[in-house]
Amino acid sequence: MMKAELIQASIGLFVEKGFSATSIQDIVDRVGVTKGSFYYHFKSKEELLMHIQASYIDDLLTRQNQILESGQNAKDKLVKIVELLIRDIEEQGEIGKVYYREIRHLTPENAAVIRHKRAEFRDKIETVVKDGVQSGEFRAGLEPRIATFAILGVTNWSYQWFNPSGTLSVAELACMHTDFILNGMLAEKK
Template sequence: MYKHDEVLHVHEDLQSRLIQSALILFEENGFKNTTVNSIVIHSGSSKGGFYHHFKSKDELLYRIHESFINHVNRLVDELEQKDLPPAEKLDYILTHFIFVYDHYKAHITVFNDENKYLADEYKTEIVASRRKFKSAIETIIIEGQAADVFTKDIHPTVITMSILGMVNWMYTWYKPDGRKSLEDIAEEMKIFVFNALRSHS
C-alpha cells in the first residue's frame, strides 16, 4: 500500500502528464479540436484519472494559465520581502517576468491562442489573478516617479501596460533555439525600458 505522500506524488505525476499532453495537443490541433479522450490516450491515463483532476477541458485550460500566473505572482510576494529602491525592484521583476518563458512558453502560447473558448467563470478569475501582477508593476513605477528616478512625462498605467504588452507578446516571436538567448533578450529589453523611463529632471 502507498504511503500518503507517495499517493500524492502519483497524483501530481498524473496531473502533470495530463497537462503536458494537453499542451502538445492544443498546440497541434487547437483547443476546440482536442477531445478529452485524445488527451487521455496521449497521456496514457484514463477518463477516470482525467476527471479526478479536472471537471472539464475548460478547467484544464484554466489550470494551464494558473500555473504560470501563480509563478509570476510569487515574484510579487518575493519582491515584497525585499527592501529595494524602485529601479532595482523593476529590474528584478522584469528579469524574472521575462524568464517565465524558460519554463512556461508552451503554457503561455496555448493559453493566449485558445483562451477565447474559456467559460466566463474562469475569465473572471483570470482577470483577478492578473490584476495583482499589474498592480505591483504600476506601484513600482509610481514609487520611481515620486523619487524622480523615472520620468513623470508618461502616466504610470501607460508604462505598466506597455511593459506587460511587450513581454506578454514574446510568445509570438521568442524561440528557445533562436539567435538571441533569453538572457540577451532580458538585458536588451531592460535597456529599452530603463532608457525610456529615465528621468530628465
C-alpha cells in the first residue's frame, strides 16, 4: 500500500520536475510519511526508478506479446501495437514521460536490463514490418529498421504533447496516427 503510494507520488513528481530534481523529501511529503519510511521500502532512489522502469516495460512487453500471438496479418498487428502505445498514455498515466527521459539515472547494470527490454519491444515491431513487406502488405521499398523507429517516433512523441483528457480522444488520436503511418501524407502515390 504505502509502497504503491510512494511509487505513484514519485511518478508524478518525476514527470513534473525530473528524477534528479525530485528529492526524497518531495516524495514523502506528498504521501505524508517520513524519509525513514521511504528507505524501509526502497534501498535507494535509484531502486525506485528501476522499479518504475521495469514494471512499465514489462507490462508493455506482455501486452505486445498478446497482440503478436493473435494471429492476424501484419497491418492489423501494427495497428494494434500503435493503439496499445497511444491508449497507454491514458491507462498508465504519466509513466511514459518518465520512461525515456530518466534511464540515464539508472546504474549501468540496471540501464542495460532496461535497454535490452526496449530493444526486444522494438525488434518485435521490426519483425512485424518485415513480415508485412514480405507478404506484400507493406511497400517493398521500406527499410524495416528505420520504419520501426519512425513508428515509435510518431507514437512516443505523443507523450510530449497529448493530453488524454482534452478534446481529442485517445481513440481518435490512435486512428489518426494509424492513418498517417499507413497512408502517409500525399494525395497520390508517386
